[in-house]
Amino acid sequence: MTTSSNKTVTTVAHTNIALIKYWGKQDSELIIPYTSSLSLTLDQFYTQTSVQFNANLSEDRITIDDHVVTGTGSKRVHDFLELVRQESGLNLSAEVNSTNHVPTAAGLASSASAFAALAAAASKAAGMNLSLTDLSRLARRGSGSACRSIFGGFVEWQKGFDDASSFAVPIETRHLNDIRIVALTVEKHQKPVSSRKGMAFSVKTSPYYPTWIKVVDADLANIKAAIKDNDFTRFGTISELNAMRMHALTLSADPDFLYFTGDTLVAMNEVKRLRHSGIECYYTIDAGPNIKIICQQANVKVITYTFSTLFGPTKVTVAKPGPGVKYL
Numbered sequence: 577m578t579t580s581s582n583k584t585v586t587t588v589a590h591t592n593i594a595l596i597k598y599w600g601k602q603d604s605e606l607i608i609p610y611t612s613s614l615s616l617t618l619d620q621f622y623t624q625t626s627v628q629f630n631a632n633l634s635e636d637r638i639t640i641d642d643h644v645v646t647g648t649g650s651k652r653v654h655d656f657l658e659l660v661r662q663e664s665g666l667n668l669s670a671e672v673n674s675t676n677h678v679p680t681a682a683g684l685a686s687s688a689s690a691f692a693a694l695a696a697a698a699s700k701a702a703g704m705n706l707s708l709t710d711l712s713r714l715a716r717r718g719s720g721s722a723c724r725s726i727f728g729g730f731v732e733w734q735k736g737f738d739d740a741s742s743f744a745v746p747i748e749t750r751h752l753n754d755i756r757i758v759a760l761t762v763e764k765h766q767k768p769v770s771s772r773k774g775m776a777f778s779v780k781t782s783p784y785y786p787t788w789i790k791v792v793d794a795d796l797a798n799i800k801a802a803i804k805d806n807d808f809t810r811f812g813t814i815s816e817l818n819a820m821r822m823h824a825l826t827l828s829a830d831p832d833f834l835y836f837t838g839d840t841l842v843a844m845n846e847v848k849r850l851r852h853s854g855i856e857c858y859y860t861i862d863a864g865p866n867i868k869i870i871c872q873q874a875n876v877k878v879i880t881y882t883f884s885t886l887f888g889p890t891k892v893t894v895a896k897p898g899p900g901v902k903y904l
């Protein structure tokens with residue numbers, strides 16, 4: 577067993593927005609989903625993380641956004657470091673410093689960029705030299721959606737059936753490269769039901785869950801065909817539909833729960849109004865109240881103006897397709 581390593585490794589990973597959503601695990605321990613999913617990695621929201629395994633530490637020291645975190649706040653990171661120690665054979669505590677450039681827990685998945693950056697930094701600092709596929713598998717163990725943030729652009733998480741077969745792959749395409757995501761942060765507060773709990777509850781109590789598994793297969797095949805055909809209209813239509821199908825699993829849970837607020841509904845109606853007036857745009861919504869408007873570069877100005885007027889300019893951020901994980 578290796579007992580010394582003091583290399584500090586720093587990485588940056590960008591978050592991703594799912595267009596075909598991941599919502600439910602068949603294996604909660606290994607994070608194997610019931611369905612495959614498809615996302616776009618975004619350039620505007622990212623996490624930078626440094627990891628050093630250090631013989632002078634008696635326990636892991638975890639700092640997130642300049643605050644030392646302990647107890648339940650650090651448990652997921654600590655558990656993940658345990659996994660890296662197991663897989664690398666390194667038996668040292670780690671110093672982790674992480675900075676999120678993502679509004680935390682408000683529907684923009686900071687856990688995706690956080691665990692992608694941590695997987696890359698921790699594995700390298702522990703002396704492992706993983707392929708991108710193995711890095712995606714490792715990141716998945718921290719948070720499912722993190723496996724997609726290893727890659728840039730459009731990415732498919734192929735659900736697989738075990739630890740070895742469940743990982744993300746990039747979708748090589750030059751199509752739809754003028755796609756833009758206008759992120760509208762209507763609410764910055766923590767969401768009441770975490771994604772982890774929300775999806776487990778939907779699997780357990782929504783009578784529509786078996787139907788979700790079937791429709792995701794079709795939605796995924798259709799959106800991949802839309803990307804291949806450079807068909808933005810089909811791409812946006814399927815994205816919006818799939819997001820609403822996911823939220824139907826919260827409305828149909830027992831008891832029901834809902835991630836939308838009044839402002840979410842106002843924003844959804846505004847997207848539809850714009851669309852009907854000839855400004856082509858669609859929405860997608862994750863496990864929170866914020867909405868992401870899917871559009872093309874040509875309409876960014878009018879969409880940004882519209883939502884800045886409604887909610888205030890500080891609530892609107894325009895993102896482009898972003899890169900995969902990087903070592904600094």
Ligand code: 2P0
Binds near residue numbers: 598599688861863
């Ligand atoms: C997604 N979400 O595909 C879906 C859509 C939220 C809504 O992945 O339990 O933080 O860590 O695997 O990845 C958020 O869930 O959940 C998520 P865990 P994760 O992006």
